[in-house]
Amino acid sequence: MQALIGLLQNIGVFLAFLAARFAVLVVVLAALTVVFLVGLGVVRLAGRVRRHALGLTKVGGLVWRPGLYYSPGHAWLQWKGTSRLRVGLDDLAQHLLARVSEVTLPAIGQVLQAGDVVATVRAGRRQALIPAPVSGQVVAINRRLLRNPSLIHNDPYARGWLYAVAPSDAGHARLPYGEPARGWFSGEAHRFSRFM
Known part of the structure; x- marks a missing residue:
């Protein structure tokens, strides 16, 4: 019985470790997504400013x-x-x-x-x-x-x-x-x- 409890504890620790790693991955991906979206917004804004400066219209x-x-x-x-x-x-x-x-x-x-x-x-x-x-x-x-x-x-x-x-x-x-x-x-x- 003690071995079963020890095994379950080890499995629980392993799952907690995986969950923590997954959470870190999600946070890193979220941060990278925010940086990407901000960069994309800056590029689009620069393009819009440039088009306006050139007077481009449809x-x-x-x-x-x-x-x-x-x-x-x-x-x-x-x-x-x-x-x-x-x-x-x-x-x-x-x-x-x-x-x-x-x-x-x-x-x-x-x-x-x-x-x-x-x-x-x-x-x-x-x-x-x-x-x-x-x-x-x-x-x-x-x-x-x-x-x-x-x-x-x-x-x-x-x-x-x-x-x-x-x-x-x-x-x-x-x-x-x-x-x-x-x-x-x-x-x-x-x-x-x-x-x-």
Whole structure:
């Protein structure tokens, strides 16, 4: 009988030990979950602040950024300084190019004519040819984009830019800008939603 009581006590001590270890595990997991959720909240808040700072808004279900020129080929242009335009793809273009795997950009110094193919974006077996929205000379390319093509999806209006060009004429002035650009983009978003 004494052996049975001793065995039951040992089993009880063992179960208490397991329960204590399980409780510690639960507390540690709860603490890690809280840290993760707080970190996630901070990241989301930072993203929201960044989107607000860039002025990003939804137009027809797509993200639109004010202060840019928009071309019919779904490129945007933004003045950087007084002599160069930065060029990237708008949100509609990045939606059409799911899972970008490779980007080819022009060479610095290359002279472009509006409408010339200036870049290619590969998404799986599909390839999109990107026309130059304006004429000019390429003065910079986004080397970070070459290493990380997903920037076209993750940040199309900032870190996902393609190249910068010193325009040879004022062709950009004919492109939609401001409220006309918003109206044009809204129409394109509507066409896209009907297509999809």
